[in-house]
Amino acid sequence: MSTFSTPTNSHIAPTSKAKIVMQATGLVKRYGQVTALDGADFELRAGEILAVIGDNGAGKSSLIKALSGATLPDSGEILLDGQRTVFKSPIDARRAGIETVYQDLAVAPAMTIAENLFLGRELRRPGLPGTLLRMLDKRRMLAESAARLAELKVGIRSMSQALETLSGGQRQCVAVARAAAFAQHVVIMDEPTAALGVKEGNMVLELIRRVRDKGLPVVLISHNMPHVFEVADRIHVARLGKRAAVLNPKKISMSDTVAVMTGALRPDQLPAEMLAA
Numbered sequence: 458m459s460t461f462s463t464p465t466n467s468h469i470a471p472t473s474k475a476k477i478v479m480q481a482t483g484l485v486k487r488y489g490q491v492t493a494l495d496g497a498d499f500e501l502r503a504g505e506i507l508a509v510i511g512d513n514g515a516g517k518s519s520l521i522k523a524l525s526g527a528t529l530p531d532s533g534e535i536l537l538d539g540q541r542t543v544f545k546s547p548i549d550a551r552r553a554g555i556e557t558v559y560q561d562l563a564v565a566p567a568m569t570i571a572e573n574l575f576l577g578r579e580l581r582r583p584g585l586p587g588t589l590l591r592m593l594d595k596r597r598m599l600a601e602s603a604a605r606l607a608e609l610k611v612g613i614r615s616m617s618q619a620l621e622t623l624s625g626g627q628r629q630c631v632a633v634a635r636a637a638a639f640a641q642h643v644v645i646m647d648e649p650t651a652a653l654g655v656k657e658g659n660m661v662l663e664l665i666r667r668v669r670d671k672g673l674p675v676v677l678i679s680h681n682m683p684h685v686f687e688v689a690d691r692i693h694v695a696r697l698g699k700r701a702a703v704l705n706p707k708k709i710s711m712s713d714t715v716a717v718m719t720g721a722l723r724p725d726q727l728p729a730e731m732l733a734a
């Protein structure tokens with residue numbers, strides 16, 4: 458069997474005894490004649506970065522949409538901390554502590570970094586007696602933004618500069634930091650390093666590790682195999698609307714991973730050590 462890359466991820470991966478933070482069983486989602494999810498299972502553990510990979514149309518986005526409340530599956534169960542949960546909207550998922558960083562970033566380029574961090578969750582000053590009017594607390598939002606970014610070692614100095622003045626990688630870091638700042642349980646990232654150069658991609662990968670090390674498990678959807686192997690503790694392979702396998706990136710090569718993803722290699726043909734516990 459081929460060996461392709463030496464994983465550089467030095468973090469101690471969670472063992473099979475690590476707590477299951479989020480779980481899904483038998484998710485089904487149909488769009489007319491198309492079955493996007495065909496009984497997909499999912500399991501995210503405390504302390505891990507779980508990469509979700511799969512060929513085009515394998516059901517990655519549909520899975521993530523179900524986990525983040527963007528779509529309601531036709532059947533199947535989602536459990537958060539062991540409790541059955543139904544997300545009827547992304548707001549439900551956010552309330553439950555799940556933050557998602559979408560590919561389009563959902564940011565306002567002309568607004569400041571602080572305004573973007575608190576977009577939709579603005580801090581306000583106490584209301585004046587007898588009025589409902591509550592002014593935005595810009596000072597606190599600036600201070601808190603600076604604190605959040607510093608905590609994650611994102612090296613951006615001025616929180617009052619417009620987001621559009623930042624590079625693509627820095628903007629992505631702001632989006633990730635925003636998710637990490639508000640998430641109580643899980644951060645889901647959809648292709649966070651797509652369209653970034655090598656240096657900027659590495660900067661975002663570093664940040665993703667810091668988010669995990671801060672105590673938030675991360676679900677990372679990516680087509681970028683070197684990036685997956687750089688940071689993932691386990692690799693969930695989606696195929697034909699199901700979870701085909703969960704792989705151990707420390708034991709399996711990139712080429713064999715791609716072979717499992719495309720169906721050229723069946724998971725039951727792999728030595729047990731290549732499968733994640």
Ligand SMILES: Nc1ncnc2c1ncn2[C@@H]1O[C@H](COP(=O)(O)OP(=O)(O)OP(=O)(O)O)[C@@H](O)[C@H]1O
Nearest residue numbers: 488491492493511512513514515516517518519520
């Ligand atoms: N809103 C929709 N309406 C109709 N079909 C859909 C819809 N969303 C997804 N599908 C179909 O469901 C299947 C799974 O799609 P999904 O986007 O989940 O796969 P994916 O693994 O994320 O693919 P990609 O890597 O190309 O984004 C595909 O056949 C897709 O065409």
